[in-house]
Amino acid sequence: MTNLYQTYSATDFVTDDAFLKHQxxxxxxxxEWWQSWLAQNPHKQEEWQRAVRLLEAVKxxxxxxxxxxxxxxxxxxxxQRINATNQAHDEETISRALPALNRSWAWYAAAACVICIAGLGWYTYTKKPLPPYQAYVKNLNDSKIxxxxxSALPLLVQLPDGSQVKLFPQSRLSYDSHFGQQNRSVYLSGKAFFxxxxxxxSPFFVYANELVTKVLGTSFVVQAYxxxxxxxxxxxxxxxxxxxxxxxDKKQKLNNRELEGIVLTPxxxxILNRQELRLSKTLVAEPQILLEKLQIPTFEFEETPVVEVFELIEKAYGVNIVYDAELLSSCTITASLTDESxxxxxxxxxxxxGASYETIDAQIVVYSKGCK
Amino acid sequence: MGEPTNERQLWQDFQNGDDDAYTQLYRLHVRAMYRYGLSLVPVSEAFVLDCIHDVFTEIWAKRTRLSVPDNVRYYLLKSLKTRILHLLKRQERPHQFVSQDDFDDLWTEPANDELQTQEEESINKQELIKNLISQLPPRQQEAIRLRFVENLEYTQIAELLSMNRQSAQNLVFRAVEKLRNWLLPSLFYLFSRFF
Structure with a gap:
């Protein structure tokens, strides 16, 4: 063994089991072994040191x-997922075993089963995989908030960074007691306006069921009962x-300072379908005008080119209307729409x-053959 | 890696249905499985997590029939790779990874000036060596990760790469030797006390 190393190069050492085990x-x-070997083979010390540094470099x-x-x-x-699968498997194994019972002691077996199933039911109940919110909260430190x-009324919560949360009834919000020092993350079960x-x-994160919402500074509602x-x-x-x-790409999306992935504007x-984990983006049911009160235009039109009207609406509601400007260039409209949604x-x-429209991916698409 | 005796005890406890031991085994190895899985199928994190799920639920289901592995990490990595390969084969996923033996031969040596640029672009030693490692054939990369990070023995690496022990050791040797040669020219100004 000792002789074996006489011809070893740095690479030989670095790929040798005994050398690696020691390192x-x-x-x-x-x-002890290597110290004595090095003492006996002073001429190999330099190569041995090279090997140590080579290994350092690779590592x-x-x-x-x-x-x-x-x-x-x-x-x-x-x-959680693993435990849920295991549990389902264990229950199945027990229920499959039942029909194989021998009749002569069926009575005892039945009694035993009742106890067994009751016990299992209790076990399942207490060991049920945690819902997402509980799983999140379990990972927070002990002094979490x-x-x-x-109550039946919304509750106003002030966060350490000055952000405000309106917590709706039957809802919970948790955050680390160190909130704001390293990150701004909160965990929600239910509905809240942020x-x-x-x-x-320092981006702000809301974890709600399977969805993560990332913002820099804004107001929005999350609903996740x-x-x-x-x-x-x-x-x-x-x-x-x-x-x-x-x-x-979650890791990257969490760490990046920019907003990426699906970005929502006012x-x-x-909507996240929790079963299929499918996301779809739409307009809210009742879009609101985004402009300051004084800047809100009247929606009174007289022989106004429809393209101008669309532009006005786009600006007021921050929505995107897709249309063929050339086809619509000869269309005008006379109407009073100020109070309409x-x-x-x-x-x-x-x-x-004489046009039709549909809403696709949060955009309004107008189909028209033009006007005479 | 933890002490093997300790892990054997954990494993036996888990086989007797001990939840906590099972959870501890999960916590000890899930990160190694995750990084190894991702290195095999880099495009799909969700797929890797699914496979880890399958490995852990399968050992739970079969727990009474399992023997105690000599090295739990090796056992889990091996099961994970088997699972990944099985699913990839069955589903014929588009991102099937190229890992046949011939592939190493197709791998061209990076040209010298290519390496030069890499050195200049690398901000620090770690970056530089990382980039050099990424120039190695995929199987060599896999072998050195298993040897130097997961600390597996050559017999185990050989099993994971479906080759014999000597070939596995050669693979690691070739990778290290190549890295050493690539690094040699740069030692004078980058690694003043390197080789």
Whole structure:
């Protein structure tokens, strides 16, 4: 063994099991062994040192791989899924075993089964995989802060960074007691309206069921009750980006200072189908005018080119209307639309010029053959 | 890696149905499985997580029939790779990864000036070596990750790469030797006390 190393180069050492065992997981034995070997082979000391540094270099190059990061949330969610599957499997195994019972002791068996099933039911009940909100909260530190609104009225919560949250009835909000020091993350079960103070360098995150909402400074509503089939986010002002917990690029989206992924602007909403984890973006049911009171135009039109009307509406509601400007260039409209809602305005205009429309991906698309 | 004796105990506890031992095993190895899985199918995190799920639920279902592995990490990584390959084959996913033996031969050596640019672009040692490693054939990369990060023995690496022990050791040797040669010219100004 000792002789074997006489001709070893640095690379030979670095690929040798005994050398690696000593370098990666040294113990008293290996330390002693190599010390005595080096003492007996002074002429190999230099090569041995080279090998140590070569290994250091390789490990340094693999550092990024070694530190591939799995977020604690993802780790917890995966464990939950695993436990849920295991439980389903265990229950099935027990219920399959039942019909095989021998008749002569069926009575005892039946009694035993009742106890067994009752016990299992209790076990299932107490060990049920945590709903997303509970799983999040479990990962917070002990001094976490949780607000629960059991009343029938909304509860106003002030966060340490000055952001305000209107917490609707039957809703809960949690955050770390160190909120704002490293990140601004809150966890929601139920419905809340957020008015977030602007801090361009510190994005604000709302974790609600399977959906993550990321904002820089804006106001919006998140609705995510534990038993809802959908999670909804509606934007009032500013921009937010949303992605799901299982998004392959989630890590990047969490860390990046920019908003990416699906970005929502005012009067838009995102709906997450929790079963299929499918996101769809639409306009909110009742889009609001975004301009300051004094800037709100009247929607009184007389022989006004319809293209101008669309431009006015686009600006007022922050929505995108898609149409063929050339085809519509000869269309005009005379109407009083100030008190109408946005859907009504569009409907009346389209009727007036003999066009049709539909809403696709939060845009209003107008189909027309033009006007004579 | 933790102490093997400790892990054997954990494993036996888990086989007896101990939830906590099972959770501990999960926590000890899930990150290694995640990084190894991602290195095999980099495009799909969700797919890798699914496969980890399958590995853990399967050992739970079969727990009473399993033997105690010598090295739990090796056992789990091996199961994960088997699972990933199985699903990729069955679904014939578009991102099937190229890992046949011939592939190494197709891999061209980076030209010298290419390496030069890389050195200049690298901000620090870590970046530089990382970039050099990414120039190695994929199987060599996989082998050195398993050897130096997961600390698996050559027999185990050989199993994971479906080759014999000697080939696995050669693979690691070739990778290290190549890295050493690439690094040699730069030692004078980058790694003053390197080789």
């Amino acid at each position: 990666l997981t040294p113990d008293e034995n290996s330390k 340094l190059g693999l550092n990024e791989y070694t530190r591939t990061y799995l977020t604690p949330e993802a780790e917890a969610m995966l464990l 949780e607000k629960i609104n059991q 008015d977030v103070t602007k801090q361009p360098h 534990p038993n809802d089939k959908h999670v909804e986010v509606q934007v009032k002002t500013g921009k937010v980006s949303v992605f799901t917990q299982n998004d392959p 009067n838009q909403q995102i 946005l859907p009504h305005k569009i409907k009346l205009i389209c009727q007036g010029i």
